[in-house]
Amino acid sequence: xxxxxxxxxxxxxxxxxxxxxxxxxxxxxxxxxxxxxxxxxxxxxxxxxxxxxxxxxxxxxxxxxxxxxxxxxxxxxxxxxxxxxxxxxxxxxxxxxxxxxxxxxxxxxxxxxxxxxxxxxxxxxxxxxxxxxxxxxxxxxxxxxxxxxxxxxxxxxxxxxxxxxxxxxxxxxxxxxxxxxxxxxxxxxxxxxxxxxxxxxxxxxxxxxxxxxxxxxxxxxxxxxxxxxxxxxxxxxxxxxxxxxxxxxxxxxxxxxxxxxxxxxxxxxx
Amino acid sequence: xxxxxxxxxxxxxxxxxxxxxxxxxxxxxxxxxxxxxxxxxxxxxxxxxxxxxxxxxxxxxxxxxxxxxxxxxxxxxxxxxxxxxxxxxxxxxxxxxxxxxxxxxxxxxxxxxxxxxxxxxxxxxxxxxxxxxxxxxxxxxxxxxxxxxxxxxxxxxxxxxxxxxxxxxxxxxxxxxxxxxxxxxxxxxxxxxxxxxxxxxxxxxxxxxxxxxxxxxxxxxxxxxxxxxxxxxxxxxxxxxxxxxxxxxxxxxxxxxxxxxxxxxxxxxx
Numbered sequence: 001x002x003x004x005x006x007x008x009x010x011x012x013x014x015x016x017x018x019x020x021x022x023x024x025x026x027x028x029x030x031x032x033x034x035x036x037x038x039x040x041x042x043x044x045x046x047x048x049x050x051x052x053x054x055x056x057x058x059x060x061x062x063x064x065x066x067x068x069x070x071x072x073x074x075x076x077x078x079x080x081x082x083x084x085x086x087x088x089x090x091x092x093x094x095x096x097x098x099x100x101x102x103x104x105x106x107x108x109x110x111x112x113x114x115x116x117x118x119x120x121x122x123x124x125x126x127x128x129x130x131x132x133x134x135x136x137x138x139x140x141x142x143x144x145x146x147x148x149x150x151x152x153x154x155x156x157x158x159x160x161x162x163x164x165x166x167x168x169x170x171x172x173x174x175x176x177x178x179x180x181x182x183x184x185x186x187x188x189x190x191x192x193x194x195x196x197x198x199x200x201x202x203x204x205x206x207x208x209x210x211x212x213x214x215x216x217x218x219x220x221x222x223x224x225x226x227x228x229x230x231x232x233x234x235x236x237x238x239x240x241x242x243x244x245x246x247x248x249x250x251x252x253x254x255x256x257x258x259x260x261x262x263x264x265x266x267x268x269x270x
Numbered sequence: 271x272x273x274x275x276x277x278x279x280x281x282x283x284x285x286x287x288x289x290x291x292x293x294x295x296x297x298x299x300x301x302x303x304x305x306x307x308x309x310x311x312x313x314x315x316x317x318x319x320x321x322x323x324x325x326x327x328x329x330x331x332x333x334x335x336x337x338x339x340x341x342x343x344x345x346x347x348x349x350x351x352x353x354x355x356x357x358x359x360x361x362x363x364x365x366x367x368x369x370x371x372x373x374x375x376x377x378x379x380x381x382x383x384x385x386x387x388x389x390x391x392x393x394x395x396x397x398x399x400x401x402x403x404x405x406x407x408x409x410x411x412x413x414x415x416x417x418x419x420x421x422x423x424x425x426x427x428x429x430x431x432x433x434x435x436x437x438x439x440x441x442x443x444x445x446x447x448x449x450x451x452x453x454x455x456x457x458x459x460x461x462x463x464x465x466x467x468x469x470x471x472x473x474x475x476x477x478x479x480x481x482x483x484x485x486x487x488x489x490x491x492x493x494x495x496x497x498x499x500x501x502x503x504x505x506x507x508x509x510x511x512x513x514x515x516x517x518x519x520x521x522x523x524x525x526x527x528x529x530x531x532x533x534x535x536x537x538x539x540x
Contacts, residue, residue, distance in 0.1 A: 102449050139409045140461050145486060179372050183488035191410050191487065216415060216483045217461065218453035 003080045011084060015151035015208035016194065022076055023132065023199035027262055032134055034067040035096055035222060045245035054100040060245040062094050062226075066268075070261030071132075072226055078256045080203060081128045081228045088253035092116075092127060092229035093246065096134070099142050099212075099221040107144075108176035109211035112227070114155055115175050116206065120235035120247055127206040127229045133198050134222035141221035143193040144202070144212045147185050151207035156181050177209060185209055228254075273350045281354060285421035285478035286464065292346055293402065293469035297532055302404055304337040305366055305492060315515035324370040330515040332364050332496075336538075340531030341402075342496055348526045350473060351398045351498045358523035362386075362397060362499035363516065366404070369412050369482075369491040377414075378446035379481035382497070384425055385445050386476065390517055391507060396500035397476040403468050404492035411491035413463040414472070414482045420459050421477035426451050447479060455479055498524075 003011070011017040023031075038061045039046065045059040062068035071077065072091050081089055097107075113125040137143045150156075157177055177185070189209075194202050204210070206227070215221050231253050241247065257264045273281070281287040293301075308331045309316065315329040332338035341347065342361050351359055367377075383395040407413045420426075427447055447455070459479075464472050474480070476497070485491050501523050511517065527534045 102452070139463065140415060140483075145410060179488060182372070186488050193409065211486060213410075213483050213486045216481060218449060218456050 001075045001079050003083050007080075008083065011203060011205075014146075014148040014192075016146050016148070016192075016202055016204035018194040018196065019080075019201040019203070020196050021199050022201040025199065027260070028134060028198045030067050030262060031071070031132070031224070032222070034065040035061065035134065035224075038065050038068075038096075039098075043245075044243065049100065052100075055098045056100075057095050057097045059093075059095050060248060061096060061224075062091065063245070063248075066265060067261065068094070068224075070257065070265050071224075073254050073257045074261040075256040075258070076260065077130050077132075077201065077226070078228075078254055081130060082256075084128050084203065085126060085228065086230050086232075088231040089128075089228040090231055090251045090254055091226055091248050092122075093227040094225075094248065096222060096224045099215045099223065101215060101218045101220050107212045108173045109182050109209055110175050110177065111151075111155060111157070111207050111209055113206040114157060117155075118175070119242055121237060122229070122235055123233050124230075125206045126233040127227050129204045129206065130226045130228065131202040131204065132224040132226070133196060133200045133202075134224055135198050135220060137195045137200070137221060137223075138217075139193070139195065140215075141217040141219060142213050142215040143195055143221075144204075144210055144223070145191050145193040146204065147189040147209040148192050150185055150189050150209040151205035153185070155207065156185070156209065182209070271345045271349050273353050277350075278353060281473060281475075284416075284418040284462075286416050286418070286462075286472055286474035288464040288466060289350075289471040289473070290466050291469050292471040295469065297530070298404060298468045300337050300532060301341070301402070301494070302492070304335040305331065305404065305494075308335050308338075308366075309368075313515075314513065319370065322370075325368045326370075327365050327367045329363075329365050330518060331366060332361065333515070333518075336535060337531065338364070338494075340527065340535050341494075343524050343527045343534075344531040345526040345528070346530065347400050347402075347471065347496070348498075348524055351400060352526075354398050354473070355396060355498065356500050356502075358501040359398075359498040360501055360521045360524055361496055361518050362392075363497040364495075364518065366492060366494045369485045369493065371485060371488045371490050377482045378443050379452050379479055380445050380447065381421075381425060381427070381477050381479055383476040384427060387425075388445070389512055390505035392499070392505055393503050394500075395476045396503040398498050399474045399476065400496045400498065401472040401474065402494040402496070403466060403470045403472075404494055405468050405490060407465045407468075407470070407491060407493075408487075409463070409465065410485075411487040411489060412483050412485040413465055413491075414474075414480055414493070415461050415463040416474065417455050417459040417479040418462050420455055420479040421475035423455070425477065426455070426479065452479070 116122040
């Protein structure tokens with residue numbers, strides 16, 4: 001469950017790390033069921049694709065679904081995050097990007113931390129993103145594309161565009177890198193998109209430049225992203241804070257479960 | 271220059287065939303220069319990206335640029351087409367899709383022959399498309415995606431949508447497969463996108479289902495597509511024929527050059 005030193009080093013070097021098939025098929029089946037259930041819960045935490053009925057993203061499913069409440073404390077995910085950050089972390093943001101079949105749209109090239117600095121006045125990039133593949137990810141269904149090592153260049157672009165699309169949740173379009181910025185970075189860093197079976201996990205830095213293409217396939221590509229933050233690095237809102245489904249308010253340090261989340265869930269139910 | 275029996279069989283089986291690095295770097299450099307030159311020629315043969323100034327496609331460059339006039343008779347391309355079709359073929363359509371950096375947009379899933387049957391009353395799918403990579407093609411810059419073997423299912427969708435976007439050149443959106451049609455075909459056939467260095471060539475069937483994703487990269491992805499047609503299979507227009515830059519009028523059988531197109535061009539210039 002712990003990362004090896006080599007894995008730690010690779011994360012620091014590349015800004016991301018793929019953990020192939022970290023979760024099992026039965027676990028993924030349960031997480032998909034929980035997502036389907038959560039997609040039927042009305043409310044602002046459910047964001048639709050532009051001009052379509054389909055769900056583009058759902059926020060904070062761990063507040064509503066026991067499977068996800070367990071998953072955020074699953075030792076296979078939480079312990080690596082603690083190794084990379086610090087023992088005391090909490091879930092700052094939790095979202096599932098659905099990327100539906102046929103044209104779930106692309107995400108512009110961006111760095112997550114730019115958004116969080118602007119929107120939440122988050123003091124430092126002391127986060128780790130944990131992306132869990134809820135579907136097989138291949139080159140056709142809009143995988144996330146990283147510029148390896150780009151997190152080590154710091155923030156490329158600190159200002160939000162004047163023509164901001166979104167109020168509550170920052171749209172990557174609002175903080176997208178310019179063509180010039182990206183050309184330079186890609187020439188230097190190249191592009192990599194980790195792929196793998198459902199249940200694979202990618203840890204990635206809040207400062208790594210990434211984007212994703214549309215989903216060209218007839219199958220959905222659901223991706224869970226949990227962002228853990230250092231508990232000493234809380235948002236400092238000047239004005240109205242963002243809603244609690246976008247920025248979670250429970251900042252108590254998380255303690256890892258003793259067992260994978262499904263075992264813990266079955267134990268609790270027994 | 272001739273295809274082997276194995277290559278012929280693979281084309282018949284899959285509906286496409288990749289010829290890796292069929293053209294050399296010097297040849298590609300000259301073809302790019304000729305394309306740049308042709309992009310500056312004003313006229314309706316130059317199609318812009320929707321809402322952008324950039325060129326999406328240019329038609330019939332072989333009418334204006336000697337490099338392309340030679341290329342259509344290059345033995346490395348024409349002889350394989352003759353093997354697959356018949357000795358007497360001509361260029362029915364010639365286009366270069368530019369797919370500019372950052373969001374050169376996707377092409378919907380479609381079968382070429384549907385368009386040609388509708389627009390030109392072309393009697394039979396007796397064509398071979400020859401796609402020449404004018405840039406390296408990778409998973410990030412919007413490669414063409416094929417459903418292997420889908421050409422053997424015949425035409426999935428014969429009717430053009432009522433909400434047709436385009437008049438002169440048929441837009442793939444107008445003849446796109448439905449989500450249901452594509453789901454079934456992908457489940458059966460899978461998806462493949464041939465990649466390779468600039469100078470690589472893909473031969474593909476007019477009936478194969480294909481599409482392509484947007485270009486996520488900061489680099490252009492220029493793709494030349496020459497469609498050869500059997501000279502006994504000419505368009506039979508009921509009304510006004512499409513313009514001669516979209517459907518070429520010179521239907522004389524092409525004879526292969528004795529040498530690669532650049533050698534022939536230098537010879538002619540000497």
